[in-house]
Amino acid sequence: METVTITMKNPPALYLEADNICPDKFAGKTALQIADLHVFEGNTTSTIGKYFDVSGNAGASAADTKIVVKGDVKKVKYIGMKMSAGEIGVEGSTDLYAGAWMTGGKLTVKGNVEAFAATGMKGGELVIEGNAGNYLGAAYRGDWRGMSGGKILVKGNAGSDVGMYMLGGEITINGNVDVHVMTHAEGGKVIIKGNAKSKLGGQLVDGTIIVYGTIDVMMPGYKPIGTVELEVDGAKSKFAHFIGDTGERKKKRKGQIVYGNLYKKV
């Protein structure tokens, strides 16, 4: 695997749109060619080289390419958008749409990400060592096809609307989450190791939410049906089991009504 290191030297006055910072776009290019790829600041088109020092050539394919992003990229959007393979490591924090629509590969952010990370994610792995903003692993506006595969790990906290319209894949949040988790989901799993506020699983048709900490207010559409023992990450614990959203329409599988499952550690 070849490594390309890009280091911010001229931070933008406004914000930078850099969907070209992606192994798929870098693949097969030399450092010089990479420096020539477009980035956008408002309505002006510019190049990666104007803002970043670029060193190292990319591999022949996305899978052979690793991108290391250094310096202050808090105002850079779309890093890793639509990536299908390879790796990106962002050493600080980054802005909106990190790993949006990604289908493969691994994106690691050492700091925080703002909203819309992993929008419409189909595959691959996103690791955020700091906090995530709102709409982590959610669908794009209007789309009923949200995150359908892949894994997300947030070591800090996450904002509201985690996993909206989720269909598959897994999101783990080691810290706390804000309101609305897996709204409208029809599959997938969200694990919250910290505390949750309220409005979990609203309008959810199918899917699983596991909460280790507290829940401020439960949705009325979740009916308590007892306690179960679950194994998560190799550790067994006891959970109160709720099914819902009982207000939402119901799917059937093999003649049986399917409910979503919400487990809260007891």
Added chain:
Amino acid sequence: MSEYIIKNGHVFDPTQGIKGDKADIAIKDGKIIKDSEVSSKAKVIDAKGKTVMAGAIEIHAHIAGPKVNLGRIYRPEDKLFTYQSTTANTRMAGGFSIPTTFKTGYEYAKMGYTTAMEAAMPPLFSRHVHEEMRDTPIIDEGAYPVFGNNWFVMEYLKNKEIENTAAYCAWLLRATKGFAIKLVNPGGTEAWGWGLNCLSVDDPVPYFDITPAEIIKGLIEANEYLGLPHSIHIHPNNLGNPGNYTTTLDTLKLSAGYKAKNKFGREQVMHLTHTQFHSYGGDTWANFESKAKEIMDFVNKAKNVTIDTGNVTLDETTTMTADGPFEHHLTELNHLKWANVDVELETAAGIVPYIYSPSISVCGIQWAIGLELALMAKDPMRCFITTDHPNAGPFTRYPRVIKWLMSNKARQDQIKAFKNSDKVVSATNIAGMDRELSLYDIAQMTRAGPAKSLGIPSMFGGLKPGMDADVVVYDFNPDKPSAPDQIEAAFSRAAHVFKSGIEVVTNGEVVNNGHKRTLWVNAKTKENPQVMRDVQEKFIKYYSVTQANYEALGHHIVPNPYAIEVDATQ
């Protein structure tokens, strides 16, 4: 204005019976002229080895107005990643199944379509429809106001008052600058006001004490009383349900005994639209099958009927219709987002996204039915190609539909590509049909035929001297063998398109925005004080706007109107 002479092309013009012979087409001052009359200053377009036709006419598409725009607004995902940037001659343009108004104009023009009809204008929203048409460049457009669930119409027809119905229709066409009398699920959409429907032509409409059959016959009579350019244009009851072909036949039969009365050369008294959605056999989705043959056996014999196809294009699209109860039914089936608008005293509309997936047998069967209708048509002057845009697919897929109709190989390839091709083959006749439509058939189905059905054959649909200079040159040589995809490519991006004598498209790109017109029908009737009193009373009691504001359609909203005059005072 400039002069042009398009030389040595293979001309296909049903209005003159020209079937691919080499001929020169001359243009001056927006009209077609005899090639002998053109001056030496005329710009020469070399069409050697190319196909030349009149501009195509869209007879039924949902391209402007409240439900179209609600569709645009509620589907941001329909525009994701495919937006086209501003160019020297075009505004930015986006949307796949529901393009923006600018994109609508550009895309039609690029394919050689120069006139289009918006298929369902809710009268209360006519201002909105016209504002969008104003912002749809290049192509001439008209809009059909809907009448089939209108309270005035139902009350007059309950008492068999044809003259009053006609006077009301003429007033509404004027007030809304409408083009024709459209019916959508007659009676059924009013029933939807209470969450109900009329699934057959004999289901009584709640409260109004009238049946769909009576509404349909009454509006045929009113239409012929007025002598409008187009006939009634009907989306019959029971759309989209297995077994609905019997309802369709019952509807078609209502045309029996009526003869067209008009000065526009129109021969039909009923145009039945998106027939594909109405040609279904079986009684569940499990035994769903094609009844295209049963429908076309009737249509082929009934000289006073025209139809359009409503071809399924196998895309993700957005369904939208004034058939409110159907859209509710659809959202209950596919659970996708449902918008609905009931319009006081007049109509309703519903919208639901839909994915015609080649992996689903029902979608494959629908695809086959649409093609069968066109392939079984004995008279291509009475059967027109549509996708009921965007219901069965976006209009931008016309080139693909034309490819399927012109090439059996293209059809067989598609059948093979279906996940359940056995099921599709056994429920339809498509696999055994080897007819391949000719370019002349296509010119009839997309040009001369719709022009005649719409009552505008003196302006559009042909290349006779005196007609509007709407001329298209396709980079397609009918003398040479071609692969099916060449058909699609040629019809997708015309080499040259002239609209009213202005070259608007060159090599598939927009070069000029033309001067689009709004076509409407001004039918003059005898003064009818009773109808005007009824109108006044209904506005005071039941409408939520005043009559004066309802009737106001200023120049800023319809800047370039073109009225087709009808005198029904005799």
Added chain:
Amino acid sequence: MTKTMTDVVCPFCGTLCDDLEVVVSDDGKQLKEVYNACVIGTEKFLHSQTKDRITRPRLKQPDGSWKEVSYDEAVEYTAQMLANAKKPLMYGWSSTNCEAQSVGHEIAEMAGACVDNTAAVCHGPTVIALQDIGLPSCTLGEIKNRADRILFWGCNPAHAHPRHMSRYSIYPRGFFTGKGQKSRKMIVVDPRVTDTAKLADVHLQVEQGRDYELLNAFRVALNNEWLPDVVAGIPAAKIREAADLCKNGRFGIIFFGMGVTQTLSKNHNIDEAIALTKHLNEFTKFSIMPMRGHYNVTGSGEVLGWQFGFPYSVDLTRGFARYNPGDTSSIDLLARGEVDAMFTIASDPGAHFPISCVKHIAKIPSVCIDPHQTPTSGVSKLHVPVAFVGVEVGGNAYRMDNVPIDMRKVVDPPAGMLTDEEFLTKVRDRLKQLKGKA
């Protein structure tokens, strides 16, 4: 001598009453009296006639004072500002006509700007919900003629839309509702005892911020499923009763306002309310409608919709249109410091946006086009007064139910004043020159 004009349209709230009568002086210069309008509407008409009105553009000087400038100078300033900005925001549009909006969009496309309307602070969440699950709705005449169940959820028409109840929703006698108010049951959901709530047959005093839970509980009740004893401060039995009341009507409607769009859960409240409406259609006929505030915020959404495909928060910076509230929405753009010029028209973000946004406006080049002096004109560098739309110039507008109504000109504007459309047309033409397109 005076003359009376009929069928005048009120340019104030989304009710867009079109039955006003206005008495004007014979020379068409003075507005004397207004009939049929509510107090707010009347005030709007009369206010346009104040004597101390500003009639020429004003440029803010380094010392903070204002200097009168010509319209041509104002055009130049505005065009230069837009031409030089990397990411200008063109915000407002809700109190002007569709014709002006349309010219504004041409400018925005040329300038590579973001365009947004006041949905940013009122019904933006409604749009998001519409995009997520649709919206079964109807025109206001349908309510008048058919509706026998009226819910006002988080809105207070008695104050914000004063003629709504008398024209459309509660009192009128329609075709199938001949007994007027007696044929209707009225439910109000509001944490406060508002004047609207006082008129209701049922008032559900929902706990603040728990509308989403209450709406969900309605749906659980429709499915006859288990409910906790109390949801959002309301006993389950009362919720089941209210759900039954909705279910047993012939035609129902939920009207909702900023009490649900701008409180916790925002778009989700509306999403669940729409889901409830759809759910009720399994039992009877039900619709839902936002109580739009500005008289033509709906029109702005419509024109943006057919021209760009998105009804608010539209980002045109890269030569094609994009949309994603949270990224492309005015408040986020300003609060995050994403824009470098502010163009405000027909709205007052200075009064309605968070203070951090207003501070950003004060920092960057800015123009405010508004007939009035407003908090926004106060923080802007250039204030361009224009004619009052709906009073001094007509043009198209869209009512809260999307019905288009062409507004009427009632009196002449003061001599030499431009309309929004005229001013914008000059800016467009100048910008074309600056961009080398003319």
